[in-house]
Amino acid sequence: MKNMRSIVGLTAAMLVSGALNAQSTTVLYNERVVELEQTLPDATDLWVKPEDLTRVNDFVLKPEGACLDELCVPVLQDRDSAMFVTRQGQAWFNVTELADKLQQAYVTDYNDGIWSFGSMPVTRQSFLRGGEAPDFELMGRDGELVRLSDFRGKKVLLLTWASW
Amino acid sequence: MPVWQSIYEELKSDNFEIISVAQDTGGEEAAGSYFDDANVTYTAIIDVNHHISSLYNLVNVPSGVWIDEEGKIMRINEGTYAKEHFDGAWGTNDYVPIVRDWVAKGADSEYVWDRSKVRESIVQRTPDAERAQPAFRLGGYYFTNDNDEKAEQYWTMAQELDPTSWNYLRQDLEYEEGGNAGPEWRARREQVESAGGSYYAPLEIENN
Numbered sequence: 001m002k003n004m005r006s007i008v009g010l011t012a013a014m015l016v017s018g019a020l021n022a023q024s025t026t027v028l029y030n031e032r033v034v035e036l037e038q039t040l041p042d043a044t045d046l047w048v049k050p051e052d053l054t055r056v057n058d059f060v061l062k063p064e065g066a067c068l069d070e071l072c073v074p075v076l077q078d079r080d081s082a083m084f085v086t087r088q089g090q091a092w093f094n095v096t097e098l099a100d101k102l103q104q105a106y107v108t109d110y111n112d113g114i115w116s117f118g119s120m121p122v123t124r125q126s127f128l129r130g131g132e133a134p135d136f137e138l139m140g141r142d143g144e145l146v147r148l149s150d151f152r153g154k155k156v157l158l159l160t161w162a163s164w
Numbered sequence: 165m166p167v168w169q170s171i172y173e174e175l176k177s178d179n180f181e182i183i184s185v186a187q188d189t190g191g192e193e194a195a196g197s198y199f200d201d202a203n204v205t206y207t208a209i210i211d212v213n214h215h216i217s218s219l220y221n222l223v224n225v226p227s228g229v230w231i232d233e234e235g236k237i238m239r240i241n242e243g244t245y246a247k248e249h250f251d252g253a254w255g256t257n258d259y260v261p262i263v264r265d266w267v268a269k270g271a272d273s274e275y276v277w278d279r280s281k282v283r284e285s286i287v288q289r290t291p292d293a294e295r296a297q298p299a300f301r302l303g304g305y306y307f308t309n310d311n312d313e314k315a316e317q318y319w320t321m322a323q324e325l326d327p328t329s330w331n332y333l334r335q336d337l338e339y340e341e342g343g344n345a346g347p348e349w350r351a352r353r354e355q356v357e358s359a360g361g362s363y364y365a366p367l368e369i370e371n372n
Contacts, residue, residue, distance in 0.1 A: 105295040116298035131282035133231040158229040164338040
């Protein structure tokens with residue numbers, strides 16, 4: 001724990017001094033594998049450039065905040081906060097802070113710089129409460145993308161199995 | 165799988181589709197031949213990240229979900245088989261007739277569940293089980309990139325976070341000595357069943 005604190009302390013120092021040894025990072029979310037050339041070094045959180053945010057988790061940074069469809073999480077952008085900082089003229093957005101706010105689970109391999117994100121509860125309510133079938137988009141064996149929503153108007157029997 | 169193909173040929177004229185999704189980190193190499201050997205013409209997907217199980221909160225295979233014309237779930241989370249195998253050693257002949265009834269009658273089928281039954285049948289996840297999803301995904305990423313040590317690390321983490329998932333356990337055991345249906349799997353299954361639980365989510369044919 002003592003070590004942990006000193007790392008966090010060091011990170012804070014780096015943020016303040018604006019040391020920008022931006023490092024490459026891989027983000028896994030649903031089916032996507034996103035390679036980010038630059039993230040802000042931080043021992044515990046994932047900071048990305050605002051223009052990379054949508055590739056990472058579909059959110060768009062707007063003046064009113066980080067938005068996904070109708071949902072907007074307010075983000076002040078004229079000053080530093082837990083969600084947003086500016087270092088040497090470059091803005092950085094804290095993806096893990098947003099995930100925490102949204103109760104989105106994630107697992108990180110810090111050594112390799114890989115961040116794996118789970119589902120966002122906010123996108124799951126129609127399934128969990130309403131019994132609506134979650135849409136998906138997966139590559140079919142014939143090389144065509146299969147979207148559940150393309151089958152509206154048909155009954156679908158969705159079956160899972162495995163070779164093992 | 166050949167049985168599902170014959171059922172598909174029987175029912176497909178009624179605006180009905182089967183989407184069959186292999187939960188196989190081993191990908192085409194592991195699962196492809198099963199689809200090919202059955203000459204399937206329904207929609208076939210090999211889902212290396214178990215995305216569908218993750219999305220629909222399914223913990224075992226085979227599992228079935230009924231989705232109506234408007235995208236509403238009508239039944240979910242059932243251990244589904246097309247028929248009995250080896251004189252009832254596993255599988256069931258009871259599922260296909262209710263599928264047939266639903267395809268013919270739609271919402272009027274007596275086998276369609278009401279909204280509250282659907283909701284209650286969706287597996288609820290603990291916060292740990294939610295974290296198991298990205299842990300398993302991370303393990304799969306390492307597996308695909310030939311880092312078996314890290315794959316094992318995160319697959320083990322996923323199993324610890326969600327011990328209810330047979331998918332996580334057996335996908336991992338597939339690549340270990342003893343295999344996916346070996347002593348470790350048998351012991352776990354017996355443990356669950358002797359405690360009064362069931363390995364497959366039970367089929368509830370009679371209702372309404």
